[in-house]
Amino acid sequence: MFRHPSVHVDKNTLTFFPDGTVSISTISGRIRARLCPGPFQKELLASGKRKECNLVLHPRRGRKEAFWELHIAVESQGCSGEEHLKNLKADEIMGIDVGENNIAAVSTGRIWKAGALKDKRDRYMSQRKRLQRNGSQSARQHLKKASGRERRHVTHVNNVVSKEIVQEAAKRGIKLIALEDLTHIRDHIKAGKRIRSRLHRWSFRELQEMIVYKAAAAGIRCVFLDPRYTSQTCSQCGAPGKRHKHGFRCSQCGHLAHSDLNASRNLQGLCRQLSAQGLM
Incomplete structure (x- = not known):
């Protein structure tokens, strides 16, 4: 269907x-x-x-x-849409890096943290384990209700974040938003059972879909780009760098930045490069 x-x-x-x-x-x-x-x-x-x-x-x-x-x-x-994209300036493009520790980081410098959401989802996961171990009919009913509450809460958070992101883009005159193409990313997760369970519940696609349709209503186009190496490359000089938790340091120019902001600015730069070449 x-x-x-x-x-x-x-x-x-x-x-x-x-x-x-x-x-x-x-x-x-x-x-x-x-x-x-x-x-x-x-x-x-x-x-x-x-x-x-x-x-x-x-x-x-x-x-x-x-x-x-x-x-x-x-x-x-x-002027055609392709010709219009070739003339875009850097400040008319927004890169968005989505993550599990930070819900989203945009190239304009704003970050939406995921601490409260992760804590609540972990509590739901612990409750789910207790109910599954119980196995009674009442436990199964409570398990279904808890799952619905968690799903609605996550959708609400994604709706709020996507709305604020598009409002930020409209306020700054953004005309093109670059998002990560994370198709099949879960197939490459190598971690323990608890981390895999948490990452498989990461609702990045729902957030991206909300950004796309809200941006369309505001007259902003969205594109999906290959995010490979955007977290390992310096957004200032393009050299490889080292990422440690939320920090990024360039091994060549010494540039220091928040790792997610650095990735979002790499997406912004890649999007501008591709649009200027007419490859969007």
């Missing part, structure tokens, strides 16, 4: 009206709805000709009703 089912609509099934509404043909007849674009989306819609669209379904967790989004393709006569 698709997570976000979509329906393709063309000019024969879709009509735009000057009053900001749209008429869509369905099997139950035509439905008229009001468009609710933000300031960036209004500017984009006015910049060119509206083309074919996609209706995308977004199920709401914990609610009976879902909602639909209309994704509109716009054909613009101006």
Whole structure:
């Protein structure tokens, strides 16, 4: 089953009206709805000709009703998106390093710590072990409830952090956010059972997905980059350095920095380099 089912609509099934509404043909007849674009989306819609669209379904967790989004393709006569990315300055790009000890570190210098979240998740894990050892029907019921509370708490924290990150980006005029492509990272974890259990519960993907859709609403594009060596390379001179816990020291220029901030600035630099070469 698709997570976000979509329906393709063309000019024969879709009509735009000057009053900001749209008429869509369905099997139950035509439905008229009001468009609710933000300031960036209004500017984009006015910049060119509206083309074919996609209706995308977004199920709401914990609610009976879902909602639909209309994704509109716009054909613009101006500068293409690729040409626009080539002209970006360093202060228009934000790199974001996500981690288990720090929820996120952004290249602008801000860090969201994960101490309180880790402590709470460890307490949930201890409670889960006790309930699993008990094995009674009541314990299984409490185990299910505890799992739901933990999941909701983590989602809430990720929602708050992603919202603050996008607000920070919008305030600084960021136009492109570079995120780490951490696909299959759990396949390479080499640690003890307790550390593996904690890292397998690390919800980095949920946080990144929230950043992506909140950034899109603010008119900010997100890209995923290969994060290899970003934690081992100096963001000032590009030479290899040594990382010890939260500290990073360059072996060549002596640059000292927070290890996660250094990684986020390497992502920022890599993103600017690739965008300037037209490889985004």
